[in-house]
Amino acid sequence: MSSNLPSLRGLAALDALARHKRQGAAAEALGISRSALSHRIADLEAELGARLVTRSGRVSMLTDEGTALLAAMGDAIGRIEAAVAPLQRRLRQIRLSTVNTLAANWLLPRLPRFQRAHPDIEIAVLTTQRVVDLDGEDVDCAIRNGMGDWPGIQARLLFRETLVPAAAPGLALGRPSDWPVIRARARFRDWPLWWQQTRQKGEAPAGGMVVENRAQALEAALAGAGVVLTDARYLDTHLAAGRLRVLGPVIALESGFHFVRSRAPRNPRNVDALARWLEDEGQAAPQAGWPPGASD
Amino acid sequence: MSSNLPSLRGLAALDALARHKRQGAAAEALGISRSALSHRIADLEAELGARLVTRSGRVSMLTDEGTALLAAMGDAIGRIEAAVAPLQRRLRQIRLSTVNTLAANWLLPRLPRFQRAHPDIEIAVLTTQRVVDLDGEDVDCAIRNGMGDWPGIQARLLFRETLVPAAAPGLALGRPSDWPVIRARARFRDWPLWWQQTRQKGEAPAGGMVVENRAQALEAALAGAGVVLTDARYLDTHLAAGRLRVLGPVIALESGFHFVRSRAPRNPRNVDALARWLEDEGQAAPQAGWPPGASD
DNA sequence: CAAATGGGTGAGAAATCCTCACCTGTCCGA
């Protein structure tokens, strides 16, 4: 058929002009300059070989042909806009998947700063426990805990994991070997690791409270249920608010939190911006005075 | 709202691809190269941040998002095409207004040559007796008989009018003053003019047949009703076919046929092409051996 | 396995679109 399609922008300009009567108002509605609108109309008229608008005094009126054209189009432009809108909304947002603990204690407190710097980007934080399939689910990127050696995935290290024991200030404590430790089911090896690396006497405590995951462990510690072994970066706000205190030195682990991106993120540029910002945040000193164990 | 409209071409490409399954076929349907179609799809996907088509073997399939997008658009593209089609059809054609006689005896016999040279231009010849209002009616140009001094209109002379007497071969004739002349109501001054300029003896015949216009006068002469005084250029085909013979010398008038264009023709370039061609045709020798009276 | 077929890509040219600066014409109050 090879039917030369007219410029959609020109038609949209005509439509807007029909509704707003004035070029100025129509241009503003379309988010373009008055001059651009004038050009659009003129070009459309040349393209279709017909006068479509006339000026009578200050208001622009459509000619019969212009009116007929718009009438024949019906709401075609609106249909297209509506059809495309969901995809465009999705495009403005970045879906970031991560685990609860990191989201609650590190990411979410910092996110407002990113929002202020990029008001046009909306970030949807999806918190899960399991590791999401980056390409299977509708997720643009993730922050994952591990060694960064996932096959086929390029990971950028944000920061290495650390472990530091902390507890509510009111908790009465004896020697480390007597601590009422809180252990997360998935991280049973953390306490022995810390015990060994900090050369504590005796065995790592094996009893105490067991909870499902690290987020719950932190909650339990905040509630005064015992001593939690957690990442130093999660403590910032709690220390500042006096809800927890540090009980020993910080150790660094081999593993770390990495930023990984889906093979085909919806909006790569926005994801890039987020990645850069996350790297900066991760490399910034966690908090003034850290690690507190150093001065102890 | 400032909603970024997507590219209509991209959407049309997606639509065509959905129907034709193959990029090649879709591209051909749209009248663009395969490469262009591929670019269009890729750009649309980048613009909307979503994969819209997948290739499985040899056929391209839409993804769910692509299908949903097309479904949501409905027939919006078709609506736009249909709305624009009448204007585009009108754009391909030139409306030329002229009088019956010229159309039948000079223009129409030559027009096929122009058509062959410009197959994409369609010419609508509107024949009237009255002089049309060039800007009031939907006419792009006209061929007018006169002095070329119409106010506010730029006229290009095609050829000067001529007058030559002719009649059917079978008609028995005496001296000119005895001729059974045919006169058109609007052109009563033609016979005296010819009489005077060719220095015929006596008075110009005032009796004889009177018809409405020159076209009818020529018809009457062809039917053997008498002697018509007509433009030499109208005789070409009739002389060649032996339907008429020339009875006296050709005289040239001050007036002529002019090409005039509407102030805003639908497609100025096509009208230009027609104008140039008409000028060439007008200045070409009317026919080999003209004027025949010269050799008489 | 080679040719044929179909799709993807990069370069570069052409067309489209936008803004800016600057006109012109209209309206309105002093």
Add this chain to the structure above:
DNA sequence: TCGGACAGGTGAGGATTTCTCACCCATTTG
């Protein structure tokens, strides 16, 4: 009736879009 404010039109210039061409890669098929 005169200026200023307002509205629209225009041309230059630059960014973006869109096209084709030439080429590459993958799949199918003889």
